[in-house]
Amino acid sequence: MTQSAEGSRLLNDDTGSASRRRSRKMCGLTSLVLLLLDCTPAPCTCIIKFPPLPTAQPCTATTSDAVRDRVGSSGLGQTANIGSASKMIWDGDAAGLTAKGWADCEKKPQCKSSLAPQAGVGLKASVGLKFRAEGEGWIGGGWNLFGWWPTDAGIDTSEFKSLRLAIRIESKDKTLAPDLGALIVSLKCSNKKDGCQSQNMKVADYVEGNLLDGNWHVVKLPLAELNKKEGFDPRKVWEIDLNTWSRMTKDFSVYIDDIAFESE
Numbered sequence: 001m002t003q004s005a006e007g008s009r010l011l012n013d014d015t016g017s018a019s020r021r022r023s024r025k026m027c028g029l030t031s032l033v034l035l036l037l038d039c040t041p042a043p044c045t046c047i048i049k050f051p052p053l054p055t056a057q058p059c060t061a062t063t064s065d066a067v068r069d070r071v072g073s074s075g076l077g078q079t080a081n082i083g084s085a086s087k088m089i090w091d092g093d094a095a096g097l098t099a100k101g102w103a104d105c106e107k108k109p110q111c112k113s114s115l116a117p118q119a120g121v122g123l124k125a126s127v128g129l130k131f132r133a134e135g136e137g138w139i140g141g142g143w144n145l146f147g148w149w150p151t152d153a154g155i156d157t158s159e160f161k162s163l164r165l166a167i168r169i170e171s172k173d174k175t176l177a178p179d180l181g182a183l184i185v186s187l188k189c190s191n192k193k194d195g196c197q198s199q200n201m202k203v204a205d206y207v208e209g210n211l212l213d214g215n216w217h218v219v220k221l222p223l224a225e226l227n228k229k230e231g232f233d234p235r236k237v238w239e240i241d242l243n244t245w246s247r248m249t250k251d252f253s254v255y256i257d258d259i260a261f262e263s264e
């Protein structure tokens with residue numbers, strides 16, 4: 001063996017010894033860590049036992065899921081055949097995207113009103129329709145499913161039995177929440193300039209549970225009742241209106257999603 005080779009072997013031996021010493025030291029430290037972590041006894045392998053992940057807790061999203069399951073998920077493409085479960089006319093995500101709206105209030109300039117789709121406020125954090133109301137007296141808005149064009153547009157609802165939608169009401173406290181006795185939904189039709197409006201329906205009469213609890217609720221309004229108003233044409237429905245009235249100053253938001261006509 002040459003001097004150079006012998007030096008290299010010694011160097012390697014020294015390096016190997018140092019490496020083994022470091023390894024033993026590290027394994028000693030590792031063993032301590034392993035003991036603390038309740039690991040398997042193998043010197044340099046470790047299976048860290050993580051605590052189980054917490055189970056997802058019920059929240060608004062779960063409520064939304066439940067409501068959406070009840071609302072169903074049929075799309076605008078579904079035709080209004082007899083026997084079909086429902087016809088989705090607006091969900092903000094796929095159905096009814098040509099819709100446009102209006103909002104107004106009585107006591108200007110103190111009052112405020114708006115109606116527009118907004119991302120994340122619908123069922124399952126989808127796009128939802130948001131109606132904002134601040135002030136007293138009358139505050140209302142309408143959602144025209146065709147954006148008012150063409151002027152004779154309309155959905156033939158004569159084969160359906162109910163108008164169904166998901167609704168959620170939000171306010172900072174009870175005194176600012178809408179008066180449920182004056183929270184009204186109605187439909188408009190397109191084939192007359194005036195008087196083409198359905199019967200007014202009190203939303204709270206068609207909701208299970210407390211409409212002011214901040215959760216989503218399903219509203220199912222019978223078309224037989226809506227259609228009772230003289231002059232209303234159920235074969236040319238093109239707008240859904242929401243009206244509120246209160247003697248007191250109010251400040252609340254109404255969220256709406258998954259508007260559909262149902263054959264039941």
Ligand SMILES: [Ca+2]
Nearest residue numbers: 091122126127
């Ligand atoms: Ca939606």
